[in-house]
Amino acid sequence: MTGHIRGSAGSTGVGPAAACSPSLHAFARAWADAVAGTSQVTRTAAELTDLLYDLAGTLYEALCAVPFSAAAGRHVGRALVDAQLATPEALSRSIATLTQLPLPDCPPALPGLPEQPDLAERLAALQGAVAAGCMTALRERTQDEQESVQRAALSARIEAARALRTSEARFRTMFDEAALGIAIADPNGFVVEANRALAQMLGRPVESLRGRDLTVLLGLDPRESSGELDAVFASAGFNTLSSMSSMSSGDALFGPSAGFPGRPGLAGLAGLAGTPGAPGIPVPGPSVPPGFPAAPAPGSPVPPAAPFPPGEAAFPPGGAGAPGAAAGAGAPGRTGHSRVDRRLVRPDGVSLWVQLTLSVIRDERGEPLYRIAMLEDVTERHELHSRLLHQATHDPLTGLPNRSLLYGRLEKMFSEPRPGDRFGLCYLDLDAFKVVNDAAGHDVGDALLCEVAHRLTQRLAGPDRLVARMGGDEFVVLVEHTSGPQDAVEVARQAQDALSDPIEVAGQLMSITAGVGVIERPVEKAGPAEAVRAADITLYWAKAQGKGRLAVFDEERNARQVARYRLAGSMPEALRHGQFFVHYQPIVEFSERRAVCAEALVRWRHPELGVLGPGHFIGLAEDSGLIVELGRWVLEEACRQAVAWAHAAPDGHTPLVSVNLAARQCQDDRLPGQVERILAETGLPPDRLQLELTESAVMDDHGKPLRVLWELSSMGVRLSIDDFGTGYSNLSYLRSLPVNGLKLDRSFVHGLGAAGLATDPVELRIVAALVQLGRALGLTVTAEGVETELQARRLEELGCDLGQGYLFGPPSAPGPTGPVQL
CATH class of the missing domain: 3.30.70.270 (Reverse transcriptase/Diguanylate cyclase domain)
Known part of the structure; x- marks a missing residue:
């Protein structure tokens, strides 16, 4: 197994494991240190590290496999068993060490996969598969041992006629020295022989087990008869519990049965199968192997077994678990068997988990000859599974x-x-x-x-x-x-x-x-x-x-967020398919009441939602970073439109066009080059372009003017601070900024006499101060949000230069010769 893994993972040197070779070597050494001394097989540290490096590489490559499969974990588990590294202590250390397996950088999600794999969950699945592979291999090894016992018994039957004494000695040695607890009962279910392993499991002398009712010995109470219990006995060729006589509950040796949680039959072993005449199993006829009592004829009376002495049988009665696989029940010369996991509580209070296998051996006529019960102590395996299950959850x-x-x-x-x-x-x-x-x-x-x-x-x-x-x-x-x-x-x-x-x-x-x-x-x-x-x-x-x-x-709030998320996801496609367009709003000189500039305002013609204003998508564009590409497109459109207006004007005058810049655009060092390229391609003079920036956008992280502003100003492009007065204003730097104008936020203009409202004297004084500040700095002052004649008169009286708002015209499609005229 390990040789195959080494060949597949290490031969090409181009897989994920090869790319992470130093990390895997370090992990393999750590793994080798963890399991050192837990195996009876002697290996050098280098040999053990090489072995575990191959296994780690297999798991590492499985983490990014598409589709993912935990089968590699099972192969590694089997390899650990083959390498004699599957004792409970070694397996527990291996599972714990695997949590430190280096996680690869998986490639981006493939088509059809919604997201990249969760490597932590995959690693947990591989850990479980390693444990399952180990336990499966251990179970198969135990089954092989049992089958070996059966084959030995079948093989010895051929030699029974001429070598009965030799075969009896062989069976007696195997029976007495077997690690499995074994009880042999007559056709009526009374124990005729038990080995030392069974006596040790039950905490009683061998002699006290002979003559006992096998159902009492196993703690199976016919008063608790159920379809499952009857199926266990019937599949093994026993009489069903419901047909047995009642017994004393104090004689029960086993507690309630249970399979491993969520893993029925995980620790199951094959039952000991035999045929009439196997070594140590009497052959019908006058000859019975020495050391075994003669089996009573079917139907003959058998003296009842006395119960265990009062006070010694401290085991709670319980029922059997789900039956295991049955084979050949009732067939002449064959056996039937069934398996179940049960908890045993000995008189000294020690609790054990055992796997119980029930079998029946029949004669040539198909009649029961002997009944066999075998018990394997699976306590360590059960506890290991419980620990692994706890670690996984x-x-x-x-x-x-x-x-x-x-x-x-x-x-x-x-x-x-x-x-x-x-x-x-x-x-x-x-x-x-x-x-x-x-x-x-x-x-x-x-x-x-x-x-x-x-x-x-x-x-x-x-x-x-x-x-x-x-x-x-x-x-x-x-x-x-x-x-x-x-x-x-x-x-x-x-x-x-x-x-x-x-x-x-x-x-x-x-x-x-x-x-x-x-x-x-x-x-x-x-x-x-x-x-x-x-x-x-x-x-x-x-x-x-x-x-x-x-x-x-909140369902409604979540629905709005989902809608925003979907809207943001559709923006790149909308930009590629020309769903965005630009409207222009005139900026008017108060003294002459004529348009001197047009501000470019982007709109989105959504195929399902209709025309969307910037308030619906600019924030999404800024969050996603698409604002840079969208802003560049708006700038190109506005410059082309300004040049088209110049060509259509009788005097060839090129109007001033104003374009908003987002903070992320201002922080891009490539901005001056992009503006210069757009001006060159469209033919727009630099002094006919005005860029509007917010107060926060003109300062860097240290509160100083951005370098790109100076580059833009040196090209001749006009700069204006938008929404002035609503952000952080560093006046000491304001006077040194390369800006040409200020635009007062509409919130200040609203208090100067919006429709149906009187003038707010406080707002009036604030606007007057802001206008005077702009004039003192030699800047052109523009007020946005002008909706009434009263507001326009107030602003003109205060010395404001320009105005923008619905009083002068809404944002609209570009006219043939310029922005909307008054």
Whole structure:
């Protein structure tokens, strides 16, 4: 097996494992150190590292395989068994070490795949597959041993006539020294022989087991008869429990049966199969092997077995689990068998898990000759599986259920909904946890997370609740059987209250708060992924409000956000397909009441939503970075239009065109070159272009004018500060900026006599101050949002140069000879 893995993963040297060879070598050495000394096979450190390097490479390549399959994990598990590295201690160390397997950089998602694979989930699946592969190989090895016993018995039967004494000695040695506990009973079910291994498992002398009813010995109470129990016995050729006489419950040796959780028959072994005349098994006739009592004839009376002495049988009665595979029940010369896992509690209180195999051996006529029960101690295997299951479903740091267990609980809840049942999810995220990690270190951060987990569990855990850690500083509380949103909100407030007291970590008192997103809805209207996604979105809303805030899911708000997300996703395609267009609004000189400039304003002709104004999509473009490409397109369109107006004008005069620039465009060092190229291609003179920038856009991160502004100004392009007075105004730098004008925000103009409103004297004084400031700096002052004649007169009286607003004309398609005229 390992040779095949080495050839497939290491021969070409071009796969993901080859690309990560140094990391895999380091991981293989760590793995070898972890399992060193756990195998009876002697290997050098280099040999063990080479072996594990091949296995690590197989798992590493499986992480990015498309489609993903955990089969590689099973192959690795089998390889560990073949290499004698599958003792419980070695397997446990291997599974723990695999959590450190280097994660590859997978290629981008392929067509048809919605997103890149979750490597952590794949690694967990591979860990489980490794464990499953080991256990499967171990089970097959045990089955091979049992089959070997059967073959030996069948082979010895041929030699029984001439070598009966030799075969009896061979069987007696095998029977007495077998690691499996074995009991042989007569056709009526009374034990005629038991080996030392069985006596040790039961904690009793061999002599005390002979003559006992096999059903009593196994703790199978006919009063608890069921179809499953009858099937176990019937498949092995036994009488069904319902036909047996009752027994004393104090004689039971076994507790309730159970298969491994979620893995029926995982530890199952093949039953010991035999045929009449096998070594140590009497052949019908006068000759019976020495050391075995003669089997009573079918139907002959058998003296009842006395119960165990009072006070010694301290084992609770229980039923059998699901039957295993049956084979050949009732066929002459063949056996039937069935298997079940059961818990055994000995008189000394020690609890064991065993696998019970029931078989029957028949004579040539098909009549039961002997009944056999075999027990294998699978306690270590059961405990290993329990540990692995816990590791796969719980967070290793806090011990809380992890994402996998939470989704499993949700899947169960959604698959079995009760009418009218509701549930809630509270998604928590600690505020400023990164600051704790960066300032105090990850050890302190981990200790803080453990204390948070403890407080949440102490305060919130209950039969209808589950507290889980999603990863990082995120926790989720599942609340089942709620009566309405108030139940989930109350749990969220309890979670916040649990964190209200300062937490002492490493001698430091820390105050921690958490934002919480809450959803509550009917079970039948949700699914696991949708519910967690909705809670996560709501958490984002809560975090946006500040620290320690709580938000409840709102369907309408979510629908609006989904619509915005879809709108943002369609913008690149819209730009490529020419769905954007430009309208122009005139900027008028107050003294002459004539248009001297036109501002370019972009619009989107959406195929489904109609014409959208900039308020619907400019913010999305800025968030996505598309504003740079969109702004460049608007600039090109505006320059071409200005040149077209110049060609159509009788006097050939080129009007001034004004274009807005976003902050991200101003921070792009390529902007001056792009403007210069556009001016050259369109033929627009630089002094006929005005670029409008906000106050925040003209300063860099240190509060100084951006270098690109000076380059644009040196080209002759006019610069104007848009929405002046609404942002951060650094007046000491304002006088040194290479700008030509200021544009007062419409909020100031509104107070100068909007329709139906009187003039606000405070606003009047503010506007007067701003106008005087602009004039003092030698800048052209433009007021936007002018809608009434009263506002226009006030602004002209205050010395404002230009005005823009619906009084002079709305944004509209370009006219043939210029912007809209008065």
